[in-house]
Amino acid sequence: MTTQTLQKIGFQHVGSFLRPEALKEARQSFAAGNITAEELEGVENAAITELVNKEVEAGLDVVTDGEFRRSYWHLDNFWGFDGVERFNYGEGYFFAHEETRDDSARLTGKLGFNADTHPFIQHFKFVKALADEAGVAAKITIPSPSQFYGELSRGVNVERIAEHYDSNEELFEDIKRVYHEEILALYNAGARTVQLDDCTWGLLVDPKFKDVYAATGFDINDLKRLYLDLNNGAIADLPDDLTINTHVCRGNYHSDWATSGGYDDVADELFGQENVTNYFLEYDSERAGGFAPLAKVSGDKQVVLGLITTKSGELEDKGTIIARIHEATKYLPLDRLWLSTQCGFASTEEGNILTDAQQWAKLQLVKEILDELWG
Template sequence: MPNTQTQQKIGFQHVGSFLRPTALKTARAEFAANEITAAQLRTVEDDAITALVAKQKAVGLDVVTDGEFRRAYWHLDNFWGFGGVEKIKFGEGYLFAHEETKDDSARLNGRLSFIAATHPVIADFGFLQKVATEQNIQAKITLPSPAQFYSELVRGINASEIEKYYDSDEALFTDIKRVYHEEILALYDLGARIVQLDDCTWGMLVDPHFWNTIAGAGFDPQKLQAIYVDLNNGAIADLPADLTVNTHVCRGNFHSDWAAQGGYDTVADVLFGQENVSSYFLEYDSDRAGSFAPLAKVSGDKRVVLGLITTKSGELEDKQTIINRIQEATTYLPLERLWLSTQCGFASTEEGNILTEDQQWAKLALVKEILVEVF
């Protein structure tokens, strides 16, 4: 069962990441060139995050993030924080529709472990929680899902390292669930009460062309679905009752590009019917996401946050068009179980999407305006 009472209001939330300000980009480049120290970089990051929280509060957000300002990637930085994981150059980046990313990856170099004192996300959230408390607003933490971690560990050449440390899939699955569970509890101890599992695995699984390219012809999508939901549910089982766990699903978000396309139809029974989260933040900003019909499979009283406002373009959506789409979604779920957000973050990697900071904030102001009017 979900870990929270889902009838509570979701509140105005952004999916997670924000465009990095110029001063932060400059400092990260200087640090990479050994021109400033880690402590000096962290001071710049601290200042940028403090200002970001204030801006989020000013635009009306009820829940804030640190914009993922300390991360290069939405997912890999978290993986690299676990014991038994090393940062590598894969030799090829993630292949998007029109671009290829940098080729960083994560693979095993030992058995998995979690140590709160050495995992950077723990200290990073500790700072965000302090700033949010000072500004009297709630903070949330965004984490790549356990399924996403597994997907990286079995990606191409990475998979050959697993058998050096694990003699069965089940043993690996057990450790993935354990380190995530321990990480979430460590975040809870720092005050986290909203955890969002960002998960592209389902968004990629809906696209047979994408998976034939990555996994090769003949892969078993049903088996992968069973693995993904087991990993995610296992990691979030038996958490404190006042901890809300949500998930965000998309089809790739890099420099305004996308990686996969296809509706949720083929994964709805498992993702919407069996994953034990409170709310689904779902990409719905283009035809690539398909229809709202799969929302009828969302089980229990779980809710859906419709990602109808794109972060891939600075062009502002027409308000009435968005309201009409929300009404269309009520064919499958009642309005009280629906909400609105952007489809993804504005900068899932440090490069960011192709829009301005002013356009970023205008997008969020539009979300707020529609929430007030419709909900």
């Protein structure tokens, strides 16, 4: 492993961790009106402080707040923008075996970003202070701009676009603008690694969703170009010392999944043209396909193989994981590869079905393999 690659990536987790019971209970009490926002924040602060201590003890070079202040990996960020409201859609997202809660986000006006009111800026400042004290780096995960458009154009939500925008192109420019402003605000708060979590590419490769898109008048090739433009537009002209990761996922809810399909059909755009530094890629099951599309990863961009699943507590065989990494070197050299779990442990506050001890055992396995293969 080259020093340059190690400095860029380091041992880091995708993002979320299982919520402690005390935190879950506090969030329920707050929703019921039994505790104040300040009391809830106190519980969150204590839980995040304990989490960061555990991350440091586990050897992580880059820590997160576990997404402990969020209900969802994506919607909380959308709700922080001006011109967006939280509401109940009437049905959730349909995963392979479960339906999620039915929260969504829709427009109430033109999009705007305000660093003083968007909660993620202060959230990051808190974990950054903890990381600085511990001598490690901190990153923040946010949903991708393409994911934001996907929510705003979901079913009946799309009707709101025409109420507030004269054209889709005007909306696209505003999405890129508010994301760019958010990322710069995070940079000014000390962030040097921002990760765009993204399920939109996973939808485009799934056969059943291709049929859904076709039935609703969306063209897959048009969507590829749009998602690429939204994501690249948001991260254009950022400071040179800011690393942009992307994490490509196929759904992670209560140990369930939403989509299937290899990266082949989106590799040209996603791997060849998206202007990120590191790809965190789901590769924990056959639903993600093979490694051949990695040959299209352009320039000196790097791939973090998500070979360790967060969907179950069963610990993978180290030899099997190492063999898969060597298989991936047929398409990218080892010094452009790295290892992580396939996703976070709790993309929503429900969390996946495994224990706290099992999640840390998963990360210990990641570290053991990183040390063995890359030193």
